[in-house]
Amino acid sequence: MASSSDGTPAKTAGSTPRTRVRRLPPRGHYDHATVEAILDEALVSHLGFVADGQPYVIPTLHARLGAHVYVHGSAASRTLKQLATGIPACLTVTLIDGIVLARSIFNHSVNYRSVVVLGVAVEITDPEEKLAALTAFSDRILPGRWDEVRPPTRQELKATSILRLPLDEASAKVRSGPPGDDEADYALPVWAGILPTALVQGTPVPDPKLTFDVPAPVWDGLPRSLP
Amino acid sequence: MASSSDGTPAKTAGSTPRTRVRRLPPRGHYDHATVEAILDEALVSHLGFVADGQPYVIPTLHARLGAHVYVHGSAASRTLKQLATGIPACLTVTLIDGIVLARSIFNHSVNYRSVVVLGVAVEITDPEEKLAALTAFSDRILPGRWDEVRPPTRQELKATSILRLPLDEASAKVRSGPPGDDEADYALPVWAGILPTALVQGTPVPDPKLTFDVPAPVWDGLPRSLP
Numbered sequence: 001m002a003s004s005s006d007g008t009p010a011k012t013a014g015s016t017p018r019t020r021v022r023r024l025p026p027r028g029h030y031d032h033a034t035v036e037a038i039l040d041e042a043l044v045s046h047l048g049f050v051a052d053g054q055p056y057v058i059p060t061l062h063a064r065l066g067a068h069v070y071v072h073g074s075a076a077s078r079t080l081k082q083l084a085t086g087i088p089a090c091l092t093v094t095l096i097d098g099i100v101l102a103r104s105i106f107n108h109s110v111n112y113r114s115v116v117v118l119g120v121a122v123e124i125t126d127p128e129e130k131l132a133a134l135t136a137f138s139d140r141i142l143p144g145r146w147d148e149v150r151p152p153t154r155q156e157l158k159a160t161s162i163l164r165l166p167l168d169e170a171s172a173k174v175r176s177g178p179p180g181d182d183e184a185d186y187a188l189p190v191w192a193g194i195l196p197t198a199l200v201q202g203t204p205v206p207d208p209k210l211t212f213d214v215p216a217p218v219w220d221g222l223p224r225s226l227p
Numbered sequence: 228m229a230s231s232s233d234g235t236p237a238k239t240a241g242s243t244p245r246t247r248v249r250r251l252p253p254r255g256h257y258d259h260a261t262v263e264a265i266l267d268e269a270l271v272s273h274l275g276f277v278a279d280g281q282p283y284v285i286p287t288l289h290a291r292l293g294a295h296v297y298v299h300g301s302a303a304s305r306t307l308k309q310l311a312t313g314i315p316a317c318l319t320v321t322l323i324d325g326i327v328l329a330r331s332i333f334n335h336s337v338n339y340r341s342v343v344v345l346g347v348a349v350e351i352t353d354p355e356e357k358l359a360a361l362t363a364f365s366d367r368i369l370p371g372r373w374d375e376v377r378p379p380t381r382q383e384l385k386a387t388s389i390l391r392l393p394l395d396e397a398s399a400k401v402r403s404g405p406p407g408d409d410e411a412d413y414a415l416p417v418w419a420g421i422l423p424t425a426l427v428q429g430t431p432v433p434d435p436k437l438t439f440d441v442p443a444p445v446w447d448g449l450p451r452s453l454p
Contacts, residue, residue, distance in 0.1 A: 018281065023304050043424070044323055044337070046273040048284035054245065055275035055282045057319035059341050077250050092284035096271055096426060099368055101444070104377040105361065106387075108368055110271070114286050134332065141326055141335055148417050150331035160333070178434040190375050191441045193433040197270070199323060202423035202453030207405040212416040217328070219422055225452050226429025 018118055019171035029172040032067070038115045038172055039064045042093035043140070043199065043222070047071060049089050051082055062091065063136035067167045069117060070124070070133045075161040083163055084123040091117040091165055099195040102179035103188045109175060111194060117170040121163040133162045142219055198226050245345055246398035256399040259294070265342045265399055266291045269320035270367070270426065270449070274298060276316050278309055289318065290363035294394045296344060297351075297360045302388040310390055311350040318344040318392055326422040329406035330415045336402060338421060344397040348390040360389045369446055425453050 021028030029035070039045075045062040048055055058079050063070045069091060073080050083089055097111040124130050134157075138146040152160070179192050200223050204216035248255030256262070266272075272289040275282055285306050290297045296318060300307050310316055325338040351357050361384075365373040379387070406419050427450050431443035 023301055043326075044321060044339070046275075046284050046319055046321070048273075048275040048282035048317075050277050050280070050282050053277070054315045054345060055277050055317045056345075057273050057275035057284050057317045057343065059319065059321040059339065061337065074250055088281045090275075090282045090284045092273055092286065094271060094273070094286040098432075099428075099446070099448075101369060101372070102376070104379070104383075105365055105373060106377075106379050106383040108365070108372070108376075110288065110368075112271070112286065116284065118281060118283075138332055138335070141337075142328060142422075145328070145335070146332060149329070149335075150333075150412055150415060152331070152333050156331075156333040178432075178436065181436075185377055186436055186438075188377060189439040189441060191431075191433070191439075191443050192437055193431055193443065195369075195431050195444075195446055196429040197426055197449060198429070199424055200427050200453055201326075202425070204418075204420055204422050205325075205405075206418070206420040209405065209408075209413055210419055211413075212418075214416060214418045216418050216420065217422075219326070221326075222424060226427055 015171060016169050019116060019169050021171060021173050027173045027175055029174055032167070034172045035115050035167060035170045036064060038095060038113045039069060039093055042095055045091050045093045047079065047089065047091050049079065049083055049087055061137060061140065062093070063133065063140050065132060065136050068164045069167060070136065070162055070164050072133065072137060072160055072162040075159050077161065080161045080163060083121045084161070086120050089119060089121050089165060096197050097176065098197050100179050101192055101195065103181045103185040103190050103192050107179055107181050109179065111175050113172065113174045115170060115172045117165055117167060119165045119169055121165045124162040124164055130157065130162055142217055142221070196226055198223060200225055242398060243396050246343060246396050248398060248400050254400045254402055256401060259394070261399045262342050262394060262397045263291060265322060265340045266296060266320055269322055272318050272320045274306065274316065274318050276306065276310055276314055288364060288367065289320070290360060290367050292359060292363050295391045296394060297363065297389055297391050299360065299364060299387055299389040302386050304388065307388045307390060310348045311388070313347050316346060316348050316392060323424050324403065325424050327406050328419055328422065330408045330412040330417050330419050334406055334408050336406065338402050340399065340401045342397060342399045344392055344394060346392045346396055348392045351389040351391055357384065357389055369444055369448070423453055425450060427452055
């Protein structure tokens, strides 16, 4: 979250008038490191596109490789077919870090880290890039999983559509820390602070059809618990 | 998740050609109870709208009251100003319930419950409805919080814009349960099953500026841990 000395976030190629954070500008971040870290931590993104004038927002897995973010799905997917025609898209991820309890209703808030990526998605056809992207999706789900399971057949690869969105036009918005209350409200005898939140994982549940005595994988993609 | 006897989900007013689940139709649900339960459990939604042909997807808090879902924010917010002009909107929520580890790369998946609401948002001006909606937002953050803290001033109410979206055109999509593997793959000696996930809360962190010895609130909005 690089900032210049006057507190203004450092601008990069990711900042354009369309991605500039207008509401509460100090929450805006435009450096690649911040944008990429949030994209990499989020398990699921929300993909926006327009069809017949109607916006649609669809949850989907994403994976980042360098300066691109990838989405994938069935080659029969309406969403991916529409996006592959070169229409404008928006991919947004949001990490919810806590509920912010203030001393006034008005100053209640949520701590979060979000990224908005604008651009036009391109369908990947190069077999090597397709395989690299699929490996990246696999690593998002469980690092090393690719080498443990049956790889995709030619038919499965054909049935999978992968789209690539550049990170050229992207921005992050971050709220962290305690509530910001009005000066007079600090005198109110009410608890204020943060209820931290995070997506965590529980105990692995074996498939009832699992007949082999193999240990469940250890995954460090999400924490096991919050303090 | 009502289904007719042939396994087809029961249709309600929420189902239109635009909200019908096309990919994997058995995952679609259109009954109000399923849609409302998912909306009520999700802490944050993703709101889609179009400006100058570009879709934008913005994370926001939401609250449901009856057959409407509300969003709110600063009266100066670009997003809310655009939406209040009567343009089509899409509000999507997604709960991530688990990582589904299959025996082939291709059959890996995510367990989730999502809702997509399409419609046109209307700005609320009636003071009573505005107050009811704000109370609903407050209850989402912490039930009963409204009565503990300083209520909004007339100025703060004026600075808050609230929009209402009907649940007339809404659908849910749900994946649950173990992986669905190809018949031949069940012979592979690889662990398969679910890594459950959920948004949980950690230990409350008091505001450093808290000078009163008051106990932190107990919140049952999210679980404390996963088994």
